[in-house]
Amino acid sequence: MPTHWYTGTVSRILVLSPGTRQFDLMVMGEDRTFDFIPGQFITLDLPVSDKRRDRWRSYSIANEPNDKNLIELCIVRSPEGPGTRYLFEEIKTGSEITFKGPDGGFIIPGDLTKEIVMICTGTGVAPFRSMIRHIMQNNMPFRSIHLIFGTRRQEDILYREEFEQYAKENPCFRYSVALSREEVKGFHHGYVHGIYMEEYSKNTPDRYFYICGWSKMIDEAIENLILKSKYDKTQIRYELYG
Numbered sequence: 001m002p003t004h005w006y007t008g009t010v011s012r013i014l015v016l017s018p019g020t021r022q023f024d025l026m027v028m029g030e031d032r033t034f035d036f037i038p039g040q041f042i043t044l045d046l047p048v049s050d051k052r053r054d055r056w057r058s059y060s061i062a063n064e065p066n067d068k069n070l071i072e073l074c075i076v077r078s079p080e081g082p083g084t085r086y087l088f089e090e091i092k093t094g095s096e097i098t099f100k101g102p103d104g105g106f107i108i109p110g111d112l113t114k115e116i117v118m119i120c121t122g123t124g125v126a127p128f129r130s131m132i133r134h135i136m137q138n139n140m141p142f143r144s145i146h147l148i149f150g151t152r153r154q155e156d157i158l159y160r161e162e163f164e165q166y167a168k169e170n171p172c173f174r175y176s177v178a179l180s181r182e183e184v185k186g187f188h189h190g191y192v193h194g195i196y197m198e199e200y201s202k203n204t205p206d207r208y209f210y211i212c213g214w215s216k217m218i219d220e221a222i223e224n225l226i227l228k229s230k231y232d233k234t235q236i237r238y239e240l241y242g
């Protein structure tokens with residue numbers, strides 16, 4: 001089937017942290033709802049190169065499926081990157097963006113009777129926000145979900161109020177934050193690895209790990225879980241951002 005390209009109009013830009021913004025896209029000119037599975041991503045075609053493939057940048061959808069044709073993207077500015085330079089400097093409310101998707105098999109767990117541990121750093125939280133909001137808003141029963149989020153400083157924490165609220169309302173949902181560059185009461189000081197290795201280093205077949213972010217963190221997590229803690233590789237799913 002030929003790729004279908006959509007046009008999205010940027011309806012809102014929110015500053016989430018000093019380096020991160022949420023871009024809300026309204027899908028335009030479609031007579032059907034833009035549907036996706038929580039965890040999937042879209043690919044933007046940004047005018048940053050003459051070569052088609054060099055213009056493509058993928059972003060996880062950070063909100064839950066909805067009937068408003070609204071897509072929320074949570075994007076961190078990369079210091080040298082042409083894609084995020086374009087998004088942060090050229091894109092304004094009302095700008096149009098061409099995109100394709102949804103794509104990807106890193107999706108909401110099919111079996112919520114297992115223990116789910118979600119591990120992410122920075123904007124790697126995006127697919128988990130979509131999954132968790134979908135579960136909470138639809139009152140889907142689940143056994144346990146532990147979201148472990150890592151970033152440098154307190155000011156870089158993304159969607160903190162939302163996740164704290166879910167944790168308050170639902171005893172089966174836990175939210176832990178690791179800060180690598182700042183020691184703050186109530187947060188783990190260090191990397192995400194310290195949190196899950198302390199709690200989950202003894203393996204059980206009923207536990208599944210979902211990991212999202214950049215290669216350094218994911219490689220280390222896989223090494224810890226498979227080589228040190230002897231989890232089976234079928235218990236680990238991940239989405240690699242780069």
Ligand SMILES: Cc1cc2nc3c(=O)[nH]c(=O)nc-3n(C[C@H](O)[C@H](O)[C@H](O)COP(=O)(O)OP(=O)(O)OC[C@H]3O[C@@H](n4cnc5c(N)ncnc54)[C@H](O)[C@@H]3O)c2cc1C
Nearest residue numbers: 058059060074075076078081082083084123126214241242
């Ligand atoms: C399936 C998928 C989903 C993605 N979802 C998101 C998302 O929801 N939010 C998001 O912000 N990004 C996401 N990304 C990354 C995104 O596609 C771009 O790679 C990123 O925005 C950088 O684009 P750029 O043009 O600015 O820099 P590029 O020139 O493409 O990147 C420069 C280099 O820096 C690396 N890099 C870029 N940012 C970081 C970082 N923060 N930490 C470590 N290395 C980095 C890249 O891997 C690359 O090697 C996703 C990637 C994939 C493959």
